[in-house]
Amino acid sequence: MESTKVIGYRDAFQTLTNRDLAQSLYDESAIIMQDVILTTDGNEHVKRRKTEFHVFRKEISKKYEKYDFPNILNPILDEAAFKGNANLVELGHIVTMNVTADIAGIDRPLKSKNETENLLRLVKIFSEGATLVHSLKNKEIIKKKVFQSFKEFDKDFYMSSFERRKNLLNLFKKGEINEDELPKDILMILLINQDKLKLSNDVIKREVAFYLQAGSHSTANASVHAFHEIIEWKEKHPEDKFKLSNDMFFLQKCVFETLRLHPASPVAWRKAKCPVHLSNLKTVNEGDNVVIDLLGSNRDKSIFGEDAEQFNPHRKILEKFPPWGLSFGVGVHACLGRTLDGGEIPDQDSDPSVHNYGLITHFIKGLLDRDAKPSKDNPPVRDLNTQRPNWGSYSITFRS
Numbered sequence: 175m176e177s178t179k180v181i182g183y184r185d186a187f188q189t190l191t192n193r194d195l196a197q198s199l200y201d202e203s204a205i206i207m208q209d210v211i212l213t214t215d216g217n218e219h220v221k222r223r224k225t226e227f228h229v230f231r232k233e234i235s236k237k238y239e240k241y242d243f244p245n246i247l248n249p250i251l252d253e254a255a256f257k258g259n260a261n262l263v264e265l266g267h268i269v270t271m272n273v274t275a276d277i278a279g280i281d282r283p284l285k286s287k288n289e290t291e292n293l294l295r296l297v298k299i300f301s302e303g304a305t306l307v308h309s310l311k312n313k314e315i316i317k318k319k320v321f322q323s324f325k326e327f328d329k330d331f332y333m334s335s336f337e338r339r340k341n342l343l344n345l346f347k348k349g350e351i352n353e354d355e356l357p358k359d360i361l362m363i364l365l366i367n368q369d370k371l372k373l374s375n376d377v378i379k380r381e382v383a384f385y386l387q388a389g390s391h392s393t394a395n396a397s398v399h400a401f402h403e404i405i406e407w408k409e410k411h412p413e414d415k416f417k418l419s420n421d422m423f424f425l426q427k428c429v430f431e432t433l434r435l436h437p438a439s440p441v442a443w444r445k446a447k448c449p450v451h452l453s454n455l456k457t458v459n460e461g462d463n464v465v466i467d468l469l470g471s472n473r474d475k476s477i478f479g480e481d482a483e484q485f486n487p488h489r490k491i492l493e494k495f496p497p498w499g500l501s502f503g504v505g506v507h508a509c510l511g512r513t514l515d516g517g518e519i520p521d522q523d524s525d526p527s528v529h530n531y532g533l534i535t536h537f538i539k540g541l542l543d544r545d546a547k548p549s550k551d552n553p554p555v556r557d558l559n560t561q562r563p564n565w566g567s568y569s570i571t572f573r574s
């Protein structure tokens with residue numbers, strides 16, 4: 175089996191939108207990724223995506239933005255600020271775990287710190303299982319840990335969430351409750367449509383686990399990158415200090431710029447379903463792998479300018495190119511959580527009081543409002559367990 179590399183924004187875009195290529199980055203991770211939305215293809219994928227899209231409708235994103243984000247962020251950030259210091263990587267995971275558990279449909283009846291940390295511990299192992307392709311650890315040991323954690327997840331979180339929704343569905347079918355009394359999450363929507371989509375209980379469970387890890391890991395990493403880039407920019411550009419504290423549109427631009435420079439995965443992989451002529455004039459045979467360079471494409475000077483390698487929130491980009499580049503994917507597998515995390519791109523008429531800024535911008539605003547700064551005593555360190563360029567630990571301090 176051959177492997178072909180695609181570089182440059184335009185060719186990467188064409189390749190990601192080519193329907194003769196199927197997802198292949200997670201082939202090694204079947205234990206956790208088999209038959210989840212990201213690894214399904216064709217008609218089955220279209221039907222699943224259409225169904226799950228309901229959880230990401232505009233009015234639901236608006237509700238998260240207005241009520242859920244402040245309710246989740248404020249207590250977590252206040253507690254960290256009161257303590258005076260935190261590891262931003264852990265803080266990011268806790269924040270995003272709270273959001274993605276609600277989206278996925280995992281109940282946390284106690285809503286306690288302990289309970290969320292327990293779920294997070296399991297989800298981190300699912301993440302390791304999902305990103306095996308880039309792992310620098312012993313892959314067989316990770317697979318065993320994923321297997322064990324899945325059992326624990328089933329017992330401590332999944333079964334009760336599943337049963338509660340099954341009961342609600344029965345009450346709804348008997349006409350005893352209305353549709354708006356059903357939770358608006360992935361587990362619920364899949365149970366409602368289980369027969370229509372011909373989904374086994376195992377696939378539904380893996381789908382819920384996929385959402386938990388896909389949503390939380392990428393958001394947490396992006397938030398830490400954003401904080402780092404913004405603090406560095408603030409030091410070098412004191413003239414932007416006021417904007418960073420007072421202009422949410424500017425802060426959101428900083429987040430877009432971070433997402434462009436630091437895609438969650440530096441590459442996307444696809445496998446040819448038949449012989450394919452790629453836009454870069456190369457031809458691949460059925461079964462061949464195509465590796466798409468997302469990190470490099472997002473720094474393509476012909477799209478993002480001569481300083482494309484640099485963080486620059488004042489960057490001007492032609493409207494037809496998204497400011498985050500290819501970081502939320504494009505084509506049939508484009509990220510469903512994009513608006514939730516990144517928000518909407520503002521235009522001249524956007525009203526700052528009702529605009530969707532996304533979770534990451536709100537998180538960063540909460541940190542800056544509490545005067546969070548990188549710790550002078552404990553410099554940040556890279557995650558050495560993966561080839562993905564993430565921060566492993568990032569100590570911050572708050573204003574006393």
Ligand code: HEM
Pocket residue numbers: 197199211212213223274277385388389390392393396437438442443500501502503504506507508509510511512514515
């Ligand atoms: C900064 C945060 C995030 C980044 C950078 C990100 C990035 C991506 C990318 C690049 C893909 C496409 C992968 C490919 O084509 O191979 C994707 C797919 C997906 N993302 Fe995200 N994501 C983020 C957050 C989220 C969140 C919060 C959720 C949900 C709670 C989510 C749900 C999904 C789903 C369901 C898919 C698969 C869509 C499909 O296959 O049709 N993501 N994401």
